Amino acid sequence: MRLLTGLHAPPRLIAHLRMVHDVAADLVAWAGERYPSLAVDAEAVLFGAATHDIGKALHPAELSGPGSEHERAGYALLRERGVEERLARFARTHASWEEPDIGLDDLLVSLADKVWKAKRVTGLEQRVVDVLAAASGAEKWQVFMDLDDVCGRLAAGADERLAFQSAYSVESTA
Template sequence: MTSAALRRALTDPGPRPLPDEAVRLLEELDAPPRLAAHLRAVHDVAAELVAWAREHHPSADVDAEAVLFGAATHDIGKARHPSELSGPGAEHEEAGYELLRERGVEERLARFARTHASWDDPGVGLDDLLVSLADKVWKAKRVTALEQRVVDALAAASGQEPWQVFMALDDACDRLAAGADRRLAFQSAYPVT
C-alpha cells in the first residue's frame, strides 16, 4: 500500500512525472516521499539535458531511455538506507544497483545506481555522465571536472571544438541551475520518512 505522502510526491504538480517502471518500483518499496521528490527533480533536469544534447549534438549516441530511467532511479538504494537522504553516505549506491537487479531491471538501466557518484572513473560513458550532471545541476551545484568530461565526450562525438561545446553546455547548465530553488522547495515539501 502506497502512503499518501509518497503518492503526492509522485503525482503533485512540479517536475515531470517519473517513468512508469520507476513509479512501480518506488511504490513496491514504499519509498520515502522525499526520495521520490528528489528523483523527480533529477529526472526532470536529465530530460532537459537529453533534449539539449539531442538538439545540439545529434551525432552523440545518447540513450535517452537509459538516461531518463537512470536519473529516475539513481538513488533508489536510499529506500534501504534512508539516513542517506539527509546525511552523507554511499551505501545506497551498491544497494540500489542490487535492488534494481533483484527486481529484473537490466544492467544497462540498473548501472546508474552505481555510476552516478563515480563519474570520474575511467570508462564511464556519456549516458552515465548526463545522469551525474543532472544529479548536480538540479540543485545548482556546478562541478568543473564533471562538466569537462561531458564536454570532452560531446566534442568527440560531434567533431565540434571543445570550447564551442563548453560554451553551449555552460549556458544550458546556467539555465537549469536557475530553477534550483523551485526544485529544492519541491523536494523539501515531502517528509524523509
C-alpha cells in the first residue's frame, strides 16, 4: 500500500488491485484444497495480484482505456524498487497467459484479473485446466468442472466488486 500511495496511484487503481488480490486469495485457497500436492507459491500469487497493474500509476489513461504500456513500466518500477524477479514478473506476465513458459502462479494471477469482473476467457481457463491436470494427475474433465464451479462462484460477486471499484476516482492522489 505504501508503494501505491508513494506513487500517488489513483484510488480506482488501488481498489482494482485490492479486488484482484481478494479473488486471487480465493483461487489460491481453492487450489490448495482441491489440489494439495501442487506447488503454488501463494505469497507470489498474492503479491502479483496486488501489483499486476501498478504500471497504470505511470500510464493512468490505461485505467479506463486500452493499452499495455503499464506492463513493462510496472515491471521496471518494481525491479527499480528492489522487488525480486519472482514477484515483479506478474506486472509483465498478467496479460501473457498464452505464452508457452507461463506457469500456474502466473495463470492464477491472470485468471483472477479476469474473473473478478465475471469475465470468462475460455483459452485462459483451458490453460489452467491443462496445467492443473498435468501437475495433479486428475482427469481434465474433473479439473474443468472444479474450475468452472469456482470461477462461477467468484464471478457471482462481480457486481459488488465492480461497484466498489467504481466508487473511487481515476484521478491521481497527487
